[in-house]
Amino acid sequence: MATGGNPNPGQPRPQQPPPGGSPATPHTHMRPPSMSAAHYQGLFHSPPGHNPAFQIHMGASSTPQTPLMAAAAAAASAKRPPQKPPTRPPAPTSAAAAASVAAAYKAANSGSVDLTPAARRNKKRKLPEKQLPDRVAALLPESALYTQLLEFEARVDAALARKKVDIQEALKTPPSLQRTLRIYVFNTFANQSRTIPPPKAAEPPTWSLKIIGRVLEDGAELDPAGVVPKHNPMYPKFSSFFKRVTIGLDPSLYPENSMITWENARSAAPQEGFEVKRKGDKEFLANIRLEMNYNPEKFKLSQPLMEVLGVEVDTRARVIAALWQYIKAKKLQNPSDPSYFMCDPQLKKVFGEEKMRFAMLSQKISQHLAPPPPINFEHKIKLSGNGANSSACYDILVDVPFPLQKEMTAFLANTEKHKDIEACDEVISASIKKIHEHRRRRAFFLGFSQSPVEFINALIASQSKDLKLVAGEANRNIERERRADFYNQPWVEDAVIRYLNRKPPGGNDGPGAGGS
Secondary structure (H helix, E strand, O other), rough: OOOOOOOOOOOOOOOOOOOOOOOOOOOHOOOOOOOHHHHHHHOOOOOOOHHHHHHHOOOOOOOOOOHHHHHHHHHHOOOOOOOOOOOOOOOOOOOHHHHHHHHHHHHHHOOOOOOOOOOOOOOOOOOOOOOHHHHHHHHHHHHHHHHHHHHHHHHHHHHHHHHHHHHHHHHHOOOOOEEEEEEEEEEEOOOOOOOOOOOOOOOOEEEEEEEEEEEOOOOOOOOOOOOOOOOOOOOOHHHHEEEEEEOOOOOOOOOOOOOOEEHHHHOOOOOOOOEEEEEEOOOOEEEEEEEOOOOOOOOEEHHHHHHHHOEEEEEEEHHHHHHHHHHHHHHOEEOOOEEEEEEHHHHHHHHHOEEHHHHHHHHHHHHHEEEOOOOOEEEEEEEOOOOEEEEEEEEEEEEEEEOOHHHHHHHHHHHHHHHHHHHHHHHHHHHHHHHHHHHOOOOOHHHHHHHHHHHHHHHHHHHHHHHHHHOOOOOOOHHHHHHHHHOOOOHHHHHHHHHHHHHOOOOOOOOOOOOO
């Protein structure tokens, strides 16, 4: 089909506009009465078996023709023999699909998608829920104070966030303080009667061994009476300091269960002390063994390493750090190769080498670290006297958590205050939304009051654009459809055949209504 050919030979050809005519002048007689671009929407899809030459020819008219395109144009311009209209392609099932088809067609004919102002409208930037827009701030000078409060709140939130991060990092390696743990060991007894013969229906003689511990404050001294003080909830309980507690009884007096063991891993909750109760009326020595529960784990240093560092029990990390400080203070690092350090006579006793790599320090030091020795002491079970007998006290140094650690943990876990803040933020956001709504209503009525006619016309035009966008007609070019050139394009003949082949929605008799 030639570019200037008449698509319908039986009808008069539409007149071309004069060369000097203005494109803005409408020519209503040039538009066919029963055909508009809306009827051709969805008809420009090529079926699966469509001729590729026709697809190429549907490009922009300004593109130079290739031999294939010229042949296709010549074949189209020749008179077609009577033939059966092509089968109807599947029509779009939604307005969005029709809009996409029209957009594809316009892109093929104009090289780019021509969008109307309604489709090019930029999306409004979404303001934060608590921020007032500039228009409201201009109407309310008092809003400057609210803006300053928002800025101050942002600074406070940033400071709190930094502090929370610092607290979380500090809790990963919690600091500890050294305190004195005083262990009280004593026993009580009951029904230790020495009368012969013993009275009838009397309770059997019993005794109880008690081990209780308390963390002492700095400079605190107990009264001479040796009364056990109350537990301070700021410090861990007594059983938290030990991994295992073993009490050995006289096997000749208690052959069945002479060893009593408590393990921290099997304990459900920390305890303030231990108590062992048995039947018996004979005195003996009880062996008590306490294995410390260090967190982080501590080790006992070998004698050569103890002479270098001057400590007996410490963690692996602190031992390595102390060795590095020793090497740095003695200037033993090799200047030519900093990855090595020289061993002085004291380090030779530890490592047995003239020089050593820093990377091997952790491995070499393992053979000089051993589990810390347990604490062993004896207590004689006495069954005579008044009240508690043979009360003894033992002091050991323990590491207790920093006093503010619990408060910092509780501060991070506290969500009640966060809920109150969130509730206040919701109230503020609701108020800001109401202010937005009132500002929009004010602008609407103010515009209407200033110029009612222009306001209504602009409103109708805006609504029309939105309606076209929803209906899928936003990509139509009305001015182009008014001109005859629009209907002299190569695709018109095929589109008309497809349009006539479609069955009318009412089932009326018409072209293409019959069965094919």
